[in-house]
Amino acid sequence: MNVLEIRELSKKYIITNAEKPRYNTLAEKLDLKRLLSKQDKVIPNKKEFYALENISFAAKKGERIGIIGRNGAGKSTLLKVISRITDPTTGMIGLNGRVASLLEVGTGFHPELTGRENIFLNGTILGMRHDEICKKFDDIVAFSGLQEFMEVPVKRYSSGMYVRLAFSVAAHLESEILIVDEVLAVGDAAFQKKCLDKMDEISNSGRTILFVSHNLSTVQSMCERSIYIKDGKIIFDGKTSTAIQKYLGDGQDKYFGLGSFDVTELRRQGTGDALFENVTLEAVNLEKDDVPAMRTGDDLVITTTLKGINTVKDTNVAIIIYDIYGGRIIDANLAIQGQSVSFAPGEIKNITFALRDVLLKPGEYVLGLWCGIPNTNIDAIAEAIRFRVDERLSAKKFSITFDGVYQCNYDIQMG
Amino acid sequence: MPQHEKEFASQYAVVIKPRSFQGYWKEIWQFREILYILARRDIVVRYKQTIVGLLWTLIKPLLTMVAFTIVFSKIADLPSTGMPYPVLVLAGLLPWYFFSNTLGEMGNSIVNNQSMVSKIYFPRLLLPFSTISVGLIDLLIALVLLFVLMIFYGMAFSVTLLMLPFFMVFCALACIGPGLLFAGMNVKYRDVRIVIPFIIQFGLYISPVGFSSTLVSENLRMLYAINPMVSVIDGFRWCISAGQTPIFWPGFMVSFAVTAFMLVVGLWYFRRVDKTFADVI
Numbered sequence: 001m002n003v004l005e006i007r008e009l010s011k012k013y014i015i016t017n018a019e020k021p022r023y024n025t026l027a028e029k030l031d032l033k034r035l036l037s038k039q040d041k042v043i044p045n046k047k048e049f050y051a052l053e054n055i056s057f058a059a060k061k062g063e064r065i066g067i068i069g070r071n072g073a074g075k076s077t078l079l080k081v082i083s084r085i086t087d088p089t090t091g092m093i094g095l096n097g098r099v100a101s102l103l104e105v106g107t108g109f110h111p112e113l114t115g116r117e118n119i120f121l122n123g124t125i126l127g128m129r130h131d132e133i134c135k136k137f138d139d140i141v142a143f144s145g146l147q148e149f150m151e152v153p154v155k156r157y158s159s160g161m162y163v164r165l166a167f168s169v170a171a172h173l174e175s176e177i178l179i180v181d182e183v184l185a186v187g188d189a190a191f192q193k194k195c196l197d198k199m200d201e202i203s204n205s206g207r208t209i210l211f212v213s214h215n216l217s218t219v220q221s222m223c224e225r226s227i228y229i230k231d232g233k234i235i236f237d238g239k240t241s242t243a244i245q246k247y248l249g250d251g252q253d254k255y256f257g258l259g260s261f262d263v264t265e266l267r268r269q270g271t272g273d274a275l276f277e278n279v280t281l282e283a284v285n286l287e288k289d290d291v292p293a294m295r296t297g298d299d300l301v302i303t304t305t306l307k308g309i310n311t312v313k314d315t316n317v318a319i320i321i322y323d324i325y326g327g328r329i330i331d332a333n334l335a336i337q338g339q340s341v342s343f344a345p346g347e348i349k350n351i352t353f354a355l356r357d358v359l360l361k362p363g364e365y366v367l368g369l370w371c372g373i374p375n376t377n378i379d380a381i382a383e384a385i386r387f388r389v390d391e392r393l394s395a396k397k398f399s400i401t402f403d404g405v406y407q408c409n410y411d412i413q414m415g
Numbered sequence: 416m417p418q419h420e421k422e423f424a425s426q427y428a429v430v431i432k433p434r435s436f437q438g439y440w441k442e443i444w445q446f447r448e449i450l451y452i453l454a455r456r457d458i459v460v461r462y463k464q465t466i467v468g469l470l471w472t473l474i475k476p477l478l479t480m481v482a483f484t485i486v487f488s489k490i491a492d493l494p495s496t497g498m499p500y501p502v503l504v505l506a507g508l509l510p511w512y513f514f515s516n517t518l519g520e521m522g523n524s525i526v527n528n529q530s531m532v533s534k535i536y537f538p539r540l541l542l543p544f545s546t547i548s549v550g551l552i553d554l555l556i557a558l559v560l561l562f563v564l565m566i567f568y569g570m571a572f573s574v575t576l577l578m579l580p581f582f583m584v585f586c587a588l589a590c591i592g593p594g595l596l597f598a599g600m601n602v603k604y605r606d607v608r609i610v611i612p613f614i615i616q617f618g619l620y621i622s623p624v625g626f627s628s629t630l631v632s633e634n635l636r637m638l639y640a641i642n643p644m645v646s647v648i649d650g651f652r653w654c655i656s657a658g659q660t661p662i663f664w665p666g667f668m669v670s671f672a673v674t675a676f677m678l679v680v681g682l683w684y685f686r687r688v689d690k691t692f693a694d695v696i
Binding site for chain 1: 420423424426427428429430431432433448449452455456459460463530531532533534535536537690691693694
């Protein structure tokens, strides 16, 4: 029996484009002459954008479905429509049973309230009745392992404690359909293991789970079936391993992923005496499978092609890798190694940086290119290529991504 | 409904479609526990630092009462009707604070709970409604102050006091209409946040808080009563003076009509936009 069916669902947003010229003063806006002459009609700076387009699928009782796709692919919008936070533009959703969504746990927590008070607050907001919470209160507290902290305001909790309490409440919801969005990204390993076990238990008791995560190995171990969404459309719906293969082998846009990129049209700044023309990203894939992906621990070979416009003497060239929040993680340049490069007008040079054992954790990163001398940019492209680092599918012992950007190699000794 | 939609709908208990308004009020009833828990949250948070919270509820009207009494009674030399001037002022201040604080909170209720609105579904109307609770508790606490003052001035407690809850409800209703309108508009137009304090301050000047509404000339009283707080404050004074300060009934009807009209407009507007909150916020 289907507990959830989505039929031809679309969600349209209207985006007002702020970059186009606007009328800055009231007088300009009220220019009567222009308003009266019909020829010079103002073109509205509005653009339609489909966050979801023609989505159809059904979920059976007890099924666990993974939903994968890049940031902005429409996963969150889909979950929001199913959980009724936002209205669909067209299409229908049929539900047999309650939907509980954990779009970010701990929503509605109030920092001033104690753990106990927040359990009731959060539980009610998530759709539990008062007597239901009373009945499960002890279980919730036991699951969180925060017995001693129930009378402490949650503002004094550590972020780990906060998440544990929040997930504990959510895990005890008795809805027929449970939507889980990235909740397992935080917390310590033991607690995450507990969460995964709890999810197993939930689906074994016949409830349906929609599971969204960037952590592919968790999706793989949790869900038999997965839906890969790209640009608001379903690209693939079926076996999880196939969905993941398709997802990993799919470049998002012109400047995304591995390969060779023409960067001449990118936004840049500098004197322009020399210009970046091309950049190539190549991962030496330790996995030796055919998926062209960069994975934690691979070597990353970045080759830049520069062309001299005027004469440039003894300049530095750098490649910089940022995390998606703009934090500078890697800066590899010539000067550090005591080198420099010069250009004659029209001269083209390739400079290759071979980064060994790049232990960046799974996630998206941004490559920036820079050519110059201290205090002077000759050519700087802050955001040239975005690329993704995926998880090592082999060699992982525990299928959980921990916070942070750098995965160093280490040994463990226990006494 | 087209045939295929009918067939689809017959298979499922709940069908989500664009702009479906079915069961709006029924759902609010189903989710009523959220109203209670949100109200409780606001009250608990308000009085978490007990001594300060409680004291503040009393100090604010008390100091304002002293200031207003000096300005309106001693400096402007306005007459008091039927009761000592400090009591007259306090009887105006209490409903005014209830109205203005609730209007402010209600107007910001959706924006202040952004994270909830954009992540969890529940009838949005419960958020503004829950803000009434704090103002109501404050009002009840401040009423004690009023009663103490009445005893101090040797005023009699009359049966008309039993009508006080009626005027409290009237005050709340007068607040809900504009409150919902502001709450809804605030999501899309954040300048509303700046406009609300101005309107509240302006409202204080055009409400008979520091003086008796009988000072307004007879032919203007109907016009004056367009502000529903005029009738609410008159009602409060009528209750505590054992009916000695009369209520201007034609004006009362005007206030009542304005309140009802604003209530309908507020509810209509809020209901029209509440589905889009998560997209716009």
